[in-house]
Amino acid sequence: MAIEMDTSLPSIRFLQQYVKEHTPIELQTTTGDRLVGRLAWQDPIYFCIRDDGGHQYLVNRQLVVYVKPVDAPGEG
Known part of the structure; x- marks a missing residue:
């Protein structure tokens, strides 16, 4: 069964603008990890963050x- 966005x-629409505009973001997780990069894509389960070094x-x-x-x- 597929999960739909x-x-x-x-x-969802707001974050999709970050993808479209290649906006640099900071993402904080519940484990305390902080990722800085660009939101490459999103689906109903995951975000893909790409950092400046090209790591995903x-x-x-x-x-x-x-x-x-x-x-x-x-x-800035």
């Missing part, structure tokens, strides 16, 4: 405390 939810991290949505935009290096 509910694009009617404001949070899959983070379970249920473990996310917050996602916020950050200034890109050299900006």
Whole structure:
């Protein structure tokens, strides 16, 4: 059974803008890990974060405390 992405939810549409605009973000998890990079994609279960070194991290949505935009290096 496939899990569908509910694009009617404001949070899904908002985060999709981060993907589309390649917005640098900071993501904090319930385990205390902090990832900084760009949101490459999202699905109903995971976020994929890509850091400046090209490494990709899959983070379970249920473990996310917050996602916020950050200034890109050299900006702001």
